[in-house]
Amino acid sequence: MKRFAKGRRVILWEEAIPTDHDKAYYEIHVFADDKVRSIRPRIPRDWSAQQSEQAQAGMLDDLLALQGGPKPVLWFYTPMMWPIGAHVAADAVVYDCMDELSHFKFAPPELREREAALLKAADVVFTGGYSIYEAKRLQHDNIHPFPSSVDGAHFAQARKGLPTPADMAGIPGPRFGFYGVIDERIDLTLIDHVAAARPDWQIVMVGPLSKIGPEDLPRRPNIHYPGGKSYAELPAYLSSWDVALMPFAINEATRFISPTKTPEYLAAGRPVVSTPIRDVVRHYGNLEGVKIADTPEAFLQACDAALALSKAPQAWRPEVDRMLADLSWDSTFKRMDRLVAEAVQMRRSRRAPDRFAAPGIRRGGSRPYDVVIAGAGFAGAIMAERLAEGSGKRVLVVDKRPHVAGNAYDLHDKAGVLIHQYGPHIFHTNSEQVVDYLSRFTAWRPYEHRVLAQVDGKLLPMPINRTTLNGLYNLNLQSDEDAAAFLAAQAEPVEKIETSRDVVVNAVGSHLYETFFQGYTRKQWGLDPSELDKSVTSRVPTRTSLDDRYFTDTFQAMPKEGFTRMFERMLDHPNIDLALGADYHDLKPSDLAPLTVYTGPIDHFFDYRFGPLPYRSLQFRHETLDQRRFQEVAVVNYPAEEVPYTRITEYKYLTGQVHDQTSITYEYPSAVGDPYYPIPRPENQILFKKYEALAQQRDDVIFLGRLGTYRYYNMDQVVGQALATYRRLAERMTVQTGAASTAAE
Ligand code: FAD
Ligand code: UDP
Secondary structure: OOOHHHOOOOEEEOOOEEEOOOOOEEEEEEOOOOOOEEEEEEEEOOOOHHHHHHHHHHHHHHHHHHHOOOOOEEEEOOHHHHHHHOOOOOOEEEEEEOOOHHHOOOOOOHHHHHHHHHHHHOOEEEEOOHHHHHHHHHHOOOEEEOOOOEOHHHHHHHHHOOOOOHHHHOOOOOEEEEEOOEOOOEOHHHHHHHHHHOOOOEEEEEOOEOOOOHHHOOOOOOEEEEEOOOHHHHHHHHHHOOEEEEOEOOOHHHOOOOOOHHHHHHHOOOOEEEOOOHHHHHHHOOOOOEEEOOOHHHHHHHHHHHHHHHHOHHHOHHHHHHHHOOOEHHHHHHHHHHHHHHHHHHHHOOOOOOOOOOOEEEOOOOOOOOEEEEOOOHHHHHHHHHHHHHHOOOEEEEEOOOOOOHHHOEEEOOOOOEEEOOOOOOOEEOOHHHHHHHOOOOOEEEOOOEEEEEEOOEEEEEOOOHHHHHHHHOOOOOOHHHHHHHHHHHOOOOOOOOEHHHHHHHHHHHHHHHHHHHHHHHHHHOOOHHHOEOHHHHOOOOOOOOOOEOOOOOEEEEEOOOHHHHHHHHHOOOOEEEEEOOOHHHOOHHHOOOEEEEOOOHHHHOOOOOOOOOEEEEEEEEEEEOOOOOOOOOEEEOOOOOOOOOEEEEOHHHHOOOOOOEEEEEEEEEOOOOOOEEOOOHHHHHHHHHHHHHHHOOOOEEEOHHHHOOOOOOHHHHHHHHHHHHHHHHHHHHHHHHHHHHHHO
16 A cells, blocks of 8 residues: 555545544544555444444545545455445445455354445455455456565565564574464464473464453463564564464465465565465475474474574575565556556446447448448458458448348447357467458457366366366376376277267267267257268367367457457448448349359358258347356356257456456257358258359359358458458459450550
């Protein structure tokens, strides 16, 4: 807060202090060495909690009115303060969650409710460690772990040797010290055990008592309780100790703690002995200078080892110092400050649902057209842009739908959450050319897609990887080789791999096939995998590594402001007219042009002359939920045949949007509806070839895209196809124009 106070006015609202007056008031406390001010509310002793909160809410309003200036950023260290500030019109709300307070002794029952309300309102959440981040991760969409920082220079004074504090002077060595609040988180039995086992060791417990009384403390001649000390005094105490202790009890209250004293002890150059607190083990457990002990006996041995270390600090301190170098308060402050600034920005730019112009024809008056394009998806829009910008052609783009972007269309729904109307579209490619081209119309937000499959009541990574195997079969495969050997034992070799069943069974055997592929594919395609071309399930690899990304392409990112915005920029050209909500087949003769680019279904263009080409469709159920997070990753697949949908998508993972609600989509495969997927099977290819032969006889039409060329293409492949098609066409046009001008001469 000292650091924040350099750029803003910082007012700290302390917990109320009872008073014997009959009116509530507040005192202003000024800290000598920085600009932070604190407010100390004084509340009549006999007032209820509710009266106290009401009075404080009123005081806060008065204070803000007096201060004037812009709206405040509200920063909460405890949800218990939420009722005091909830009503304030803030620029942003920060919840700095330092502990799982609800697990603490005597936690008030309303704490959980208040935390839920605060999490809903907060624009950004910080957690005071990694374990607590993991525990809260699914409750917020803009949550960031901040394991303890340390004021290195302050504690490093201890290494130089400071004068021994008066109350330590009479205590002989060796000294084992702890500082911190002494409450139910401290393993007092352990302290007693150590003191009893080693009467020649001195144990010093610095800190105030909380929630426990002096009568609860173990008493022995070699246990000392000097009481609480100020932050400024701590280095001197550390300097007088040989070993620093973290004798935490392993219980509910300590499950998520990330003790700041760990790096402080280390900065002071003391070896540390700790019980197995998760975040201590995780971040410091493999340092030579930190000993972790999970039984009283092991704790004694660890203290012996640490005492030995204290005599040869040069052996282990360099490693500690390398680690501490990254933990400065300055860098923590910089990251937090940036996140707060972003939160303020997000609140200011919060947007309402999109309102697209009513379906109709938007005309720029560039008729007669050189080219008319059916479809404003990737294929159509790119052709339009290239022909207009690259070749100066006058282009009309027609789409049946009242919007651009085809199946990649995204929009802000009623709640203001950016969703994909036609199911999740994740951009990934290995083609630099494709990225370069699209980057003319959009900036990007890096995003790596992850999918979990719900099987046997577990959520496991898809594509199958080592984690999937370990999770499904309760195995402990440690290496790629282990996993490869396991899969080889499962695999059922298929001599000639032709179908989507063959590919999978050949690689991973029937059980994994049935678990992850059979039901999903039957639902998705309405066909058994044995009836589908091998190319379909070949899209999903099997891995022996821990890589849990859905794609491994070199470029994985989402258009920063969404697909629709990218398309709008692509099509915003004086030579391009847009006719949305209009069917190509209903065009007036005046709208026609010598050349058509057709990106709708090819069989429809030819009036289904040889019968309809099979397509698979989907029905989407979009929902907005009154919570910030719904599931652990963007997409969860449901391979079980009994579940009617194939997957659920939560869009905020794709878009990075922060919003107090979240929108999700269920996908129900369907035989009827818009044609989304060409169905890859040999007989369908044969039928398509007949249409393709008709197409080849037509100089006046080019067929393009997923529907026009009946190919199960990803977006980047359609982009590549359109760019290549334009290049060929442009050459042809140059030759023609060249020929025409020669004739005119
Ligand atoms: P479309 O986007 O289908 O555009 C064709 C347009 O033509 C449509 O807007 C249609 O309304 C219009 N049209 C058709 N007939 C007519 C007519 N007679 N008159 C006027 N207009 C007409 N790809 C990825 O790379 N990553 C993904 O994660 C991904 N996820 C997908 C998820 C789903 C559910 C689906 C269905 C597809 C997904 N794809 C994904 C594929 C992606 O949608 C396509 O590759 C891409 O949209 C194809 O572009 P297109 O221009 O060929 O076709
Ligand atoms: N698939 C499956 N189980 C899954 C994921 C995919 O059986 O959990 C099969 C299914 O047949 C699917 C195909 O693999 O249609 C290709 O999956 P992909 O995610 O590439 O399909 P997309 O949704 O991108 O078209």
